Amino acid sequence: MADLGNILLFFLFPVSVFTALTALAAGVTKRRGLLEAARRGAYAAFAVTTLAVLALEYLLVTSDFSIEYVASNTNFTLPLFYKIVALWAGHNGSLLLWTWIVTIFIAIVAYQHRHKNNDLMPYVLFVMATTMVFFSILSVFISNPFQTLYQEYGNTLQEFIARDGHGLNPLLQHPAMVIHPPVLFIGYVGSVVPFAFAIAALITGKLGADWIHTTRRWALTTWGFLAVGIVLGGKWAYVELGWGGYWAWDPVENASLLPWLTSTAYLHSVMIQERKGMLKIWNMALVIATYLLSIFGTFLTRSGIVSSVHAFANSGLGPAFAIFLSMGIIFSVTLLLYRRKDLKPDEEMESLVSRESGFLFNNLLFILATIAVLWGTLFPVISELFTGDQITVGPPWFNNIMIPIGLALLLLTGVGPLLAWRHTSVETLKRSFGWPILGSVIFGAVLFASGIKDGWALGSFAIAFFVMWTIVVEFVKGANIRRKNSGENFFVAMYMLSRKNTRRYGGYLIHAAIVVMFVGFTGNVFNSETRAEVGEGDSFELGPYTFKAVEIVFSETVNYSSETLVLEMYRGERFIERITPEKRYYFASEQPSTEVDIYSTLREDIYAVLSGMSNDGTKVIVQVYRNPFVSMVWIGAFILTVGTLFAMLPNLRESKRGEE
Amino acid sequence: MSALAYLTGIAFLIWIIFPLFKKDSTWVSLYIEADELEDKKQRVYGNIADLEFDFAMGRLSEKDFKHIRQSFLSEAGRVIEKLESQKSNAFMERIQNDIDNLGKKKKKAKKGKTSSSKAFCTECGAENLPEAKFCMKCGKEMS
Amino acid sequence: MNSNKLKFVIGTLVIVAAVIVLAVQGMKEDDTMSYSKSVSEVQMLDSRAQSLTLKVNGDLKKGSIVRNNLDLDFVITEGNSELSIHYIGKDPIPDTFNNDMDAEVIVSGRLQQDGIFNAERIQAKCASKYEADYSSPAI
Numbered sequence: 001m002a003d004l005g006n007i008l009l010f011f012l013f014p015v016s017v018f019t020a021l022t023a024l025a026a027g028v029t030k031r032r033g034l035l036e037a038a039r040r041g042a043y044a045a046f047a048v049t050t051l052a053v054l055a056l057e058y059l060l061v062t063s064d065f066s067i068e069y070v071a072s073n074t075n076f077t078l079p080l081f082y083k084i085v086a087l088w089a090g091h092n093g094s095l096l097l098w099t100w101i102v103t104i105f106i107a108i109v110a111y112q113h114r115h116k117n118n119d120l121m122p123y124v125l126f127v128m129a130t131t132m133v134f135f136s137i138l139s140v141f142i143s144n145p146f147q148t149l150y151q152e153y154g155n156t157l158q159e160f161i162a163r164d165g166h167g168l169n170p171l172l173q174h175p176a177m178v179i180h181p182p183v184l185f186i187g188y189v190g191s192v193v194p195f196a197f198a199i200a201a202l203i204t205g206k207l208g209a210d211w212i213h214t215t216r217r218w219a220l221t222t223w224g225f226l227a228v229g230i231v232l233g234g235k236w237a238y239v240e241l242g243w244g245g246y247w248a249w250d251p252v253e254n255a256s257l258l259p260w261l262t263s264t265a266y267l268h269s270v271m272i273q274e275r276k277g278m279l280k281i282w283n284m285a286l287v288i289a290t291y292l293l294s295i296f297g298t299f300l301t302r303s304g305i306v307s308s309v310h311a312f313a314n315s316g317l318g319p320a321f322a323i324f325l326s327m328g329i330i331f332s333v334t335l336l337l338y339r340r341k342d343l344k345p346d347e348e349m350e351s352l353v354s355r356e357s358g359f360l361f362n363n364l365l366f367i368l369a370t371i372a373v374l375w376g377t378l379f380p381v382i383s384e385l386f387t388g389d390q391i392t393v394g395p396p397w398f399n400n401i402m403i404p405i406g407l408a409l410l411l412l413t414g415v416g417p418l419l420a421w422r423h424t425s426v427e428t429l430k431r432s433f434g435w436p437i438l439g440s441v442i443f444g445a446v447l448f449a450s451g452i453k454d455g456w457a458l459g460s461f462a463i464a465f466f467v468m469w470t471i472v473v474e475f476v477k478g479a480n481i482r483r484k485n486s487g488e489n490f491f492v493a494m495y496m497l498s499r500k501n502t503r504r505y506g507g508y509l510i511h512a513a514i515v516v517m518f519v520g521f522t523g524n525v526f527n528s529e530t531r532a533e534v535g536e537g538d539s540f541e542l543g544p545y546t547f548k549a550v551e552i553v554f555s556e557t558v559n560y561s562s563e564t565l566v567l568e569m570y571r572g573e574r575f576i577e578r579i580t581p582e583k584r585y586y587f588a589s590e591q592p593s594t595e596v597d598i599y600s601t602l603r604e605d606i607y608a609v610l611s612g613m614s615n616d617g618t619k620v621i622v623q624v625y626r627n628p629f630v631s632m633v634w635i636g637a638f639i640l641t642v643g644t645l646f647a648m649l650p651n652l653r654e655s656k657r658g659e660e
Numbered sequence: 661m662s663a664l665a666y667l668t669g670i671a672f673l674i675w676i677i678f679p680l681f682k683k684d685s686t687w688v689s690l691y692i693e694a695d696e697l698e699d700k701k702q703r704v705y706g707n708i709a710d711l712e713f714d715f716a717m718g719r720l721s722e723k724d725f726k727h728i729r730q731s732f733l734s735e736a737g738r739v740i741e742k743l744e745s746q747k748s749n750a751f752m753e754r755i756q757n758d759i760d761n762l763g764k765k766k767k768k769a770k771k772g773k774t775s776s777s778k779a780f781c782t783e784c785g786a787e788n789l790p791e792a793k794f795c796m797k798c799g800k801e802m803s
Numbered sequence: 804m805n806s807n808k809l810k811f812v813i814g815t816l817v818i819v820a821a822v823i824v825l826a827v828q829g830m831k832e833d834d835t836m837s838y839s840k841s842v843s844e845v846q847m848l849d850s851r852a853q854s855l856t857l858k859v860n861g862d863l864k865k866g867s868i869v870r871n872n873l874d875l876d877f878v879i880t881e882g883n884s885e886l887s888i889h890y891i892g893k894d895p896i897p898d899t900f901n902n903d904m905d906a907e908v909i910v911s912g913r914l915q916q917d918g919i920f921n922a923e924r925i926q927a928k929c930a931s932k933y934e935a936d937y938s939s940p941a942i
Contacts, residue, residue, distance in 0.1 A: 003662045003665070004662060004664065004665045007662060007665040007666060007669065008665055008668070008669065011669040011672070011673075014673075015672070015673070015676070018676065018677075022680070029686065030686040030687055030688075031684050031685075031686050032684060032685050032686065032687060033679045033680055033681075033682055033684040034679075034680065036679035037676060037677065037678075037679040037680050040675060040676040040678075040679065041676050044672040044673075044675070044676050047672065048669070048672065051668070118687045119687075206695060208695035208696055208698065208699040209699045209702070209703075210695060210699075274702075274703065274706060275703060275706055275707055275710065276703070277699070277700070277703060346700070346703075348807075349807055349808070349811065350807065351807065352807065352810050352811065352814070357811070360811070361814070361818070364815055364818060364819075365818070368818070368819065368822045372822065372826060375826070380839065389838050389839075390838070390839035391836050391837065391838050391839070392836070392837050392838075392839060392858055393829070393830065393835055393836055394835050394836070394837065396829065396835045397826075397829035397830060397835045397836070400825050400826075400828065400829035400835075401822060401825045401826055401829060404821075404825060405822065418719065419719075420714050420719050420720055421707065421710060421711070421714070422728070424719070425720075425721065425724070427721070428718075428719050428720065428721075431718060431719075432718075432719060474717075477717055477718075478717065481716050481717070612870065
């Protein structure tokens, strides 16, 4: 079966090359036969890779320990579910997953457009196939998951079947881990589709908004997947890594954030091109940047140039990625420069107080954020190059920049939609912003009076209030206007209103989700914690809560042995909840792991971690964090998903009687 | 097992290469100018829709609304007119091309082109059909 | 350039300048930047280094871990150089951190005058993928 997988995977390489070449030839000669051959190449690439993936799954599920990947990432007693998802647990497998998703997308795109867009399609397929070629070279020749296991015997390397595998890293045995890589990869790989269309538009000179319309759903979908993937990563870090937080400005985390930032900027600036024919070059640049940053993100986690607790060990792929990235940058920039005369704006900016300028500032802030995060992430490399010292910047540096930018962006989400295109008069400004500003100032004053003194937190909550107010007004006002004509009930009117313009109202919903998430982020200002050494019967306090150590339990499963501390949480005399942080030892991998226990409410998370044992073994050391509003981050992410899905729905068309 | 893989792979390769050997045709690109005008039309329609929404939501005075709407509507009118003339131009040129090709087969010996079958735009100098009302390249009215 | 464009350019420059100020200011704060050094490089540092936050990576010396309730003492090595670490941090000690592990350790903190390194953060990675741990013979 391993041989089967190997051969199938190998075929991907010539098929990809063939697809790329025929697609290019089709673009030049405009011959239908060539284009059809390229499409079939895409389908075949998908088929062959899918079969290879299935072959690897077979090896994983049947625990074939003659294959290195299977032996490294699973063990015999690993639950079936984790054997299946071990496909992306290790470096080689996750690269194969990436490649597989590329083939899925090229097949979908080829199929979706098989009857139309002949001018762009050859080059679209060419660009996607080139990406496919690159990843197939990596998967087949450098990081092949079907490699057999070798062991040194004296002076020779012999093939070898391990008696049992090394097991899955305990940190990875968690539901969020399971979906985080595929979701994130879909977000990463998805950026290749708008990129391919943009390049095709540049090559063919068909620089109208066609390529934008065609890729609108792709751009929105991949944005959504990236956002959810990032949040899932945060959730997993929160639950598995045990330090009580969900974001550490770690290089790998930053790598996933970068394409999301440019992608968000694009989703907004593209609206300026749609209404005013401006920013054509800028939008192209954003699409190109998102794709290159996605590749860069994958590169960062596998090259070893920055050290991170998330990164795969240095896999030797660094140089290959660096070459591919450089070629991509040179190629794209050259094309852009070549076509710059045809990308001149159709209209001009008229006023600083207009929706256009709102979007422009939005983009400026996103780009500055991207540059800042990129700078901070690469600083160790840059500083070593120039000063010889490798210097790392920590979370305080990132927060120092990103918090003000974030709050400014949050403010814009409330202000922007209320500005008119071209120019907004002073009366309109007063009418639109008067009440919300007053409301949020009062809200801020109330918070201040109730004890919140931190400036940033107050600002954040006040802005959140302001934005939420404006969003609610949009929905309510819109529904009321509709009701005048349709006589529908309020909620029906609101629903119908939204369904008729899913992009706008889905967008508002996403903004509301962001507001909720910001409330969650602001909770970090008020985090508190305590650490205690307890034996059975001891107790300690945190804030208004008392924690009693009821007992310490030892137990065992097939996979691991565990030590659990049972804590009872009280507020005064009232019992609230049992909290059971655990420490496990996994037999196969001989690795310990900490299982935190979290009691989550809307208002706060009580997060307990077992740190260790006392010297004499009768007591355990437990750390308890009190993190306000963390649930808001997850709830906000859920609302964001709903909003994204809603925005992708087609607009409902109603037949209007007596018009037209 | 490996034999199966090889056979599958080769079958795929044959299936993929097959279209290259069929009797082939090429496709024709649509005029790029028409794309730009289509874009512009969509843009103006979108602007009108946004304007109406902004007005309904109270973000615009009635005077401003009427004034800006009028300018959008006349812009839309101009764009649609240009689009129509372009389409007829394109159609006419296609017919002309076919006629010319037929003619070329019969009059192979004749050299040079007759200048009476073309008109030139006074604005940009581009070649147009004699019946064209608007220039195909820049949209200016032909004299 | 008309006055509108000028306003935009000025607005942009102001925002960019503000961000640059934030970035530079962020680098001046002491606990933000950490200098990465290897164990042998640390030995060669002078007393100036005591005011800087250092990030030192090395291999854990097996058997050197001594736990004192919440604190931890251990030694990391690189080649022939050694560095004694005293961990007083509040984050839980990583799981991959015990006396039997072949672990790569990265500690963040400051070098004290007595040559002991006060670590505030520890990161540990299991060094081996899994090498010849298997007793089963080849096919």
